[in-house]
Each structure stands twice: as structure tokens, then as C-alpha cells.
Amino acid sequence: MAIPENKYFFIDPHRCIGCQSCVQACSECDTHKGKSMIHLETVDRLQSPQTLPVICMHCDSPTCAEVCPADAIKRTEDGVVQSARKPRCIACNNCVLACPFGVPKMETSMDLMMKCDMCYDRTSIGKKPMCATVCPSGALHYGTLSEIEELRPRSRTNNEFRFGGQTIRTKVQMMVPRQSPATHLDVADGMFESPADEADDAMLSGAVFELPTVQ
């Protein structure tokens, strides 16, 4: 069995409500019971409740596999990058360090790299991945391209990412606002904090309030 060719995984962080249903459900998956392979990032809780689910992007040319000295990481014919194979993995951490999305996890208790395999046991028999099934916001979605186009007219899909000189194409599609231009961020852009602009602060610009005087 294989994943049908027309099925894709879509991530829309804009929709994410940080409920961690994906994280909790991932640990119920049969192939890695008790361990969740999803990273749910809280971007900056001081500023906003924005969270961001990170699953394996299933790259066409997976960096993790390319840097693996033991040839332990396989990409299936239908485009899924698997967890490291137990007999081969030497727990060297190369993949953990090299993945541009920060996906592989080192399970030190087992000396084994484990990562999201898009619920291969489910998707290869026609089911949806666990996280994309339970996600109550649609931030994680599994289906066909035409389905997502119909469901999400405000967004378009993107599966090409640049990291420095490296361009990566992925099986997983990131939903971005339809009109948004392709941007290329410089690492330095993220290094300095710009002073928060009150006009952009929904709470301070919208609330009329008095602070108590504290003795």
C-alpha cells in the first residue's frame, strides 16, 4: 500500500489555537505509542498566544538523510521520510542538527532518531494522519489540492523554502495568505527586536483603562 499520489498535508499556522490536540494524539499513534513527534512552538507568549505546529515537512531531498553517515533514514517512493532504522542508526545527532526545520528528535533512551513519518501506518491504508484528523482548527489538514483550494479561497499553498543558498521543496504544503509575495528573510532580520508599536497592539490601542495606583 502507498499514500495516494494526490494526497497532501497542509499546515496553516494562522489557524492554530495552541490546543495541543495534535501533540496529544500523536503520542497515541501505533508506531511510536507514548511519544509525540510533533513540536508545538509558542512563538512569544508575552506578545501573543500564537503557536506553530511543526511536523516533518517530508523534503524531496531530505537534508537529514543526506547528512546521515549510517544511511539510516529512508524516503519512501511515495515521498515520506521515515524515522531512522533502528539497526542502522548510530545516534550521532547529525540529522537533528542539520534539518532546517528542526524536526528529528533523538530518543536517548533508545539511542534512536525518531521523527514524524506522516502516520505511514495510517496514510498508507487510506486514513488521515492522526494530528490532521483531530486538529480542531484546521491548522493541520490532509487532503487533495483541489479540496484545499475550494476550502481555503483566502490562502495559497507554498512548498518551496530557501535557507541561505539552499532551496528545499517539500511534500508538506504551508498555507500562506493568497496575496502575500514570496519573501526572503535575512537571518539578521530576526536578530534585533524592533520596539513594540502601540498602534499595532490590539490591547493597548483598543482598551480604555486606568491602572490602579499602587502604594
Place this chain on the structure above:
Amino acid sequence: MAQLPRDPLEIREQFGPHLAFSSGSRLDRGVEPDALVKTHCCFCGQQCGIQLKVKDNEVIGFEPWMEFPFNRGMLCPKGVKRYLQGSHPDRLLRAQLRDPAAEGGFRGIDYQDAIGRVAKQLGQLQAKYGNDSIGMLSGASLTTEKTYLMGKFARVCLKTPFIDYNGRLCMVSAGAGNKKAFGIDRAANPWSDIVGSEVVWISGANVAECAPITTSYVWQAREQGAKIIVVDPRITPVARTCDLFLPIKPGRDVALFNGVLKLMIEHDWLDHDFIENHTVGFEALAESVQQWTPARTAEVTGIAERLIRQAAEWWGTASTSFLMHARGIEHHSHGVQNVLGAINIVLASGRIGREHCGYATITGQANGQGGREHGQKCDQLPGGRDLADPAHRAHVAKVWDVDPDELPPPGVDAYELFRKIDRGEIRGLISLCFNPLVSLPDSGFVARMLDKLDFYVAIDFFLNETARHADIVLPGSLQEEDEGTVTQIEGRVIKINQAVDPPGEARQDWRIIQDIAAALGRPHGFTFNHSREIFDELRRASQGGVADYSGMTWEKIERQFGVCWPCPSEDHPGTPRLFEPGTPNPIAGDAGPFYFPDGKARFNLAEYTPPTEEVDAEYPVILTTGRVVSQFLSGTQTRRIGPLVDQYPEPRVEIHPRLAAQLGIQDGQWTTISSRRGELTLRAMVVKTIRPDTVFIPYHWAGKQSANRLTIAAQDPISKIPEYKVCAVRLRKAASPPANASDETSHGHPGK
């Protein structure tokens, strides 16, 4: 004698909360389950469809149920991990007798012995102090069959007027407001109406955390062009990316609705035909809102005037819309007024009773809807009938085969019941599915009242904090151990299926109630052999009422993925959308779609009054309370589920950085919050997502972590809902962590 038998720490050592994690066959790979049972989540009012994986009479996990239309496989983390409440080390497998000499303060006794003792105590108290000396507390997480039986048991077996339920803390403001305006108390629309509406207005509802699945409906509405307006003192996860966010000061919602209505009138954003033909009372209301100029509305609500004008314009000029609210506007000493204010702007727009024109309160508990319809509420009989109405009494008395004059008069609300304990009027208490020591406001008072009782019997599957005060605890059943129905958020009656048998000597709750009736020598009406028989009697009892279930069968409910009431005959498909021409209406008949004799909806004056306790120099900060996604209500179940506790282990107090800076408090620091009623020391969570004049604490925890040590026992005069959403507090940096800082946090089981 209902005082704690031992030190709380010793009780906890024995009875928990301890944390359960997956182990054994729940962790093994490739286990072939014996059965996949299609049922629903045991927690919130959305009642997600789920399949429970059963192996050797144990629920070992779940599999999504893709076909159930409301959630199509979606679940929140509580639904995903709910199976861990089964086979739990804290589970009560035997009846427990209070015994200060026993380890943990209780000693296991034979079930029949326990039932005999309960009947003897209740009988003696009633003989000495009268039937009215026994009170009952019930809950809205029970199946409708159980809630029906609880109401019947109070009125027919104990003959006491004093039963009420924990929906008193949840649905009563919305219920009272809906009945005043529409004559019926139910979400007016199916959730599918949200998608396709032009404006979605969400007031006082943290949809993402308290009704997570609703998020997908809201986002889908937006994909199709809807504008989302969120009114909340906090930037909740849904507010984060909504189109218009109104950061309201807690306790001012009715002022906002009145201000919006004034702008609608001023700009003639009204549906005159609808107002003329289908409503009464508009002129008086229009007059009363004239005082709510945008400037005054802004001043009272604490929302910038331009945002109020923008909201009014979007709402006023839309051609379809969906307004929803929840406890954020309802948990107030003027909660009913807030609800009426919301309904007024819906009625003035004429956008109700049509596709994509909706209004709903979001029910909280699993059976928040069904649990408020069939008679466990102090003034109510099955079918949404009225205990004070002679015709209603006659109908139900006939079904129950008793003399209508023998039915007691209406009783009092759950909080008043505790005041009756204080006055010595109630001497004995039976509780099921209610943990008032954690969930009622001013919990210090509640604890003192429990201590005062002559006799207290609790029915529960875990020894919750209130049950620790009991003389006898009877081992009840989990949701997956019984069969029955609940009515979810849309008014859809759905089927709960049994997955496993109760373990040990635990029994299905309705059987326990019947056992007590038998032991009291009053078995008449309490000899059901199966919960289906209770449902069939309930159908007859509800027949002809507003909440008419008479045309439903369990088979039909399963076949149709639920049946929305009213459903007056077996060939009737049910009523997903209210207020459409031709929908069943026993009050108005053909006169019109609303549930009054003239078929017209009522505009009601919605008056603003400030919260009972305003801030002042001594207590200068507003406290508001609410929930987090990984915990549920008083936490009896969810504080015992390891992965959910790990997700958000203990309550934190949310403070805006401006306020935090004034107080010299930094993120993560221990902070003491005090009100006129009590004091808590929690870690601070400094976030820009809350109003600078307000702090927030989630309420799921007990003892030294319980937000309800601070809250005020002020109640709405109509609905009697407590004012959980506003009281006055002061904060200071704590000198040191609280003594035994982690005592109240759940711990791993000693055996693990």
C-alpha cells in the same frame, strides 16, 4: 458529621488526585481491540463523536469517528486522553465509610451495607426534621436519563423540594434570557449555519479553549468571507486573528449591546418588517438605549469608541450573521441582562430563524442542554415544564403515578441550598456529579457548610474534594460504563454507548439511586431494569412540553446521528433550526415561530448595573476567571490524567506587563492575590494579551490553588448564577513560595 476525617494530604495520599499515564496494553503496539465502541466524549457540550478501543473490559485508547457530522474526527486534547480516566489507580471500587482511624480517612465497606446505612440516616433525618431536611446536588455531565431520575427521586421518593444542579454555575443566565425573549431555551441554530454567515459575533466565549471544535466552524466561515468580531477582556487564541477585537472591561457587556443597538437605530440598520410582525416591545427598548451614546458606551465598557462604531456598522449592515456567547457574559450578577442585551441586537437585525442567521449560547458541560430540561433544576419538571404550573404538575404526576398535590413546590438554587445548611434547615445532603468545594464561589463558606451537615452521602467514581467531607461515598460509574443520551450544544440528542462494565463494586449511578429508594422502602417508580426504560418514560413525561422528546427512540437517534428537539412524533425528523415556519410549537401553534401564545419574540429592557464588587483603593484590580483547554471544570477527572496535567500543570495568574511593572512582578514570580474572601499565591504569567486593569486565573484547581477562594458569592437575581467573572483583588509579589507549593498539584501514584 461531615468534617474531613483526616488531614487533606493524608486523604490525597490514599485517594488522589494521582496521575495516570499510558502503560501496559495501552502502550503495546499492534493490539487488536475486542471492540470499537462508537460514543461521545465525556467532557464538553460539543460532545464530539469518538470510538473507544476496548480490550478485556478496559478502554485502551481511541480511534477517530470520521462519520459523526459535528466533529468529523476532530477532538481536543481532553477527548484524546479521556480514556486514561478508566482503570485509574484512584478509582473507587468499593463503598467508603468515613473513619478517621483508617488510612486516608475512609474504610471500604460492603455495598449493600453502605446502602442500608444511607437509607437509615436519610430516614432518621426525615423523621426528625421533615422531608425538607434533605438536599440534593446533581450535575449536567450525567446522561439525561440520570438527570431525569434524580429530579424524580427528589420529588417522589424523598419528597423534598431541595434539588438543584451544577448547571446553576453554567447555563442558567442564558436559559432565563432565552425564555424571556424566545419562550424557549435552546441554541436556535445548528452549527452548520455559522459557515456562510457574513458576520460572526463572539461575546465572552473563549472558543478555542472551551469549545475547541467550534473554531473550525468560525475559521471556515471566515474563509467564505465572514468577518469575525470577538469581545473579550483577553486576546484569546481566536481573538488573535479575528477581524475586530473589542477588549471589554469585565462585567460591562450589556452596556456594549445597548450602545450597538443605539447606533443601529440611529443609522436605521433595523429590520422593520421583522420587528413589526414578529416581536413586541421595541419602542420601549429603543427609548431606553438612547442614553447609550458611543462616548458613554466607551467609557463604561473600556473599549475605544471607534471599535464600538465599527462593530455596530458590521453588525448593522450584514445580511446574515451568527451571534454566540458563553459564560463570559453570563457569569455575572446581571448575567441575564447581558444575555437579553445580546438577544436584542439579534432581534433588531431580524436575522434569526433562517439559514446562516443564527444565535446560540455555547453550552459548557456534556449535557449542559439536556441536563437543564428534565427536572433536576429546582423549579422544573421534565420537558422543560414548570414545577409551579398546576397543569404541568398534573401531566408529570400522571406519568409518575402520584398525586399532583404530593409533588413539592419549587426549591432553591444550589448556593442557597448551602445557606439553608447554615440556617440548620438542611441537615442531610446527597451529591452526584458536582464538586461544589472547587466550583462554587467563596469556597471557604462552602467548606464550613459541609462541616455542618449531619449526614452527607456522595456518589462518585473518584473521591473529589467535596466527597472528602462525606460520611459515606458510593462508588458510581464513568460515562463509558453506562448507556443513555445527552443533548449537545446544538440541541441535538445523541447516544452514549457503554464500552465497559463498572469495575469492582462500582454501579451505574441510576441503579445506586434506585437501591437507595428500595432501602428506604419507597421503591414505587424506581424499578427500572435498563436505562432505556427511563428514556421511554422521559419521552412520555416530556410529551407536549417545549422540550418534547416524545418522538425519539434510541434507534432513531443513532440512525440520524442525533435528533434535535422538539421532536413530537416518531415520524418527525427533529428540529435543527428553531423559529422557522412550521416548526413544532406547543405554545403558539400556528400563530408564529416564537414560544409565546401570540408567536412573537420579546424585546426586553436590558439594564446595566455595575458588578457587585467594584474595584477601589483597597482592592484595585479586577479578577476574572475561566478555563484552559487541557482541564475540565473542577478537574475531578482531568487533574488525574497525566498528559493533560503536564500540558498545564498548575494555575497561573495572567497579568499585563504594565500592571506587572507597577507591582514589580516579573514573569514566573510567585504572586499573592487577595480578595475580601481569601488569598492565593500563584506564579505570574506576564502577557500583553489581557487588559491592564484585569487579571485572570483559571479555576480548575482545589485548595490552595483554587480561584474560587477569591471569587464573590454574588448572584444574578433572576438566574442565581454566581458572579465568577468579576470581583476586586489586590496583588503583591510573594515574599516566598507558598508553603507546600505543590501540595495541591496532582502527583504520580505512589506505586508508579
